[in-house]
Amino acid sequence: MKHVVFLSLLVLLTVVAIRSPLGAFAAPKASYGIEMNDSGFVVADELEGGLVTLTFTNAGTTPGIPIFTRLKDGETPESFAAAGPTAVNLVENLATVGFLPPGMRDSLIADLKPGTWLVMDQINPAIPPVFTNVVAGEGDGTQVPADAPVIGMHNFAFTGIATTQTPGKPTWKMENKGTQPHEVALYQIEEGVTPQVFLASFDGNSPPAGIPFGTVATTPGDAIWKEFNLVPGNYIAVCFIPDAESGVPTPSSV
Amino acid sequence: MMTTFTVADAPATMPQTGSATPWYLTWLGWGAVVLIAVLTVRAVVLKATVR
Numbered sequence: 001m002k003h004v005v006f007l008s009l010l011v012l013l014t015v016v017a018i019r020s021p022l023g024a025f026a027a028p029k030a031s032y033g034i035e036m037n038d039s040g041f042v043v044a045d046e047l048e049g050g051l052v053t054l055t056f057t058n059a060g061t062t063p064g065i066p067i068f069t070r071l072k073d074g075e076t077p078e079s080f081a082a083a084g085p086t087a088v089n090l091v092e093n094l095a096t097v098g099f100l101p102p103g104m105r106d107s108l109i110a111d112l113k114p115g116t117w118l119v120m121d122q123i124n125p126a127i128p129p130v131f132t133n134v135v136a137g138e139g140d141g142t143q144v145p146a147d148a149p150v151i152g153m154h155n156f157a158f159t160g161i162a163t164t165q166t167p168g169k170p171t172w173k174m175e176n177k178g179t180q181p182h183e184v185a186l187y188q189i190e191e192g193v194t195p196q197v198f199l200a201s202f203d204g205n206s207p208p209a210g211i212p213f214g215t216v217a218t219t220p221g222d223a224i225w226k227e228f229n230l231v232p233g234n235y236i237a238v239c240f241i242p243d244a245e246s247g248v249p250t251p252s253s254v
Numbered sequence: 255m256m257t258t259f260t261v262a263d264a265p266a267t268m269p270q271t272g273s274a275t276p277w278y279l280t281w282l283g284w285g286a287v288v289l290i291a292v293l294t295v296r297a298v299v300l301k302a303t304v305r
Contacts, residue, residue: 153255154255156255157255157257158255158256158257161257161259162259163258163259163260164259164260164261164262165259165260165261165262166261166262167261167262167263182255189258195256195258199256230261231261232261232262232263233260233261234258234259234260234261235258235259235260235261236256236257236258237256237257237258237259238255238256239255239256
């Protein structure tokens with residue numbers, strides 16, 4: 001009898017420990033890595049689609065902006081290469097982070113659709129894109145909180161960003177509800193720095209008047225999740241992607 | 255487009271616990287307590303039996 005009780009408790013504890021998401025007990029969460037270095041990009045030839053964590057790493061010596069996007073159905077790497085400057089019209093389902101200095105990494109969570117995806121560098125277009133085949137799947141085990149704050153990215157305004165928030169590491173669900181690609185570039189700014197002063201600091205001659213806290217960008221109808229480490233302070237969320245019609249950077253239009 | 259927001263300092267009070275505590279943490283903690291208690295009783299019983 002004693003052994004039955006003892007073994008039952010062991011089984012109970014084992015089940016609870018396995019079910020627990022605590023790091024020491026939970027199965028390690030897989031992460032899809034996309035590395036950029038001085039030779040180009042390194043990404044698996046094939047990825048399983050679904051909800052995944054994408055980690056972008058800059059292992060090179062120059063900064064970059066890795067763009068991970070999907071070719072429209074029917075398009076091929078050959079048609080993309082032949083399209084030249086109009087190749088941007090052949091892609092959709094953008095899932096990417098922002099400016100990535102050497103030695104840095106950044107992550108996001110995306111629901112990858114099956115198809116041919118490619119990664120390229122917006123800063124260094126001479127680096128050839130690398131293609132990967134995303135097959136239908138159930139993701140890498142990544143889970144997102146059901147009660148994640150939903151941030152709407154519209155033409156041209158954000159919704160869902162509370163003016164006062166508490167410290168923590170919330171996972172935001174950022175939905176592109178517009179008709180153009182949009183991004184959330186989050187910066188911490190000093191007290192007294194106005195949005196106008198912040199924007200004016202991007203003149204190419206001086207460092208930005210803010211500390212980058214993460215960037216994600218996606219396309220209409222898509223959503224991206226990202227965990228932000230919000231410490232006390234003042235923040236500004238910006239979309240720098242120019243208006244597709246006027247070409248004007250969208251911050252100046254608001 | 256852009257918007258600003260503020261992250262206020264953490265509240266001075268302790269965060270609320272209780273109903274917000276995940277069930278698996280509750281069971282993990284109490285399970286460990288029960289296991290230790292059972293092992294203790296078992297050791298006492300075995301020691302008494304040997305004597």
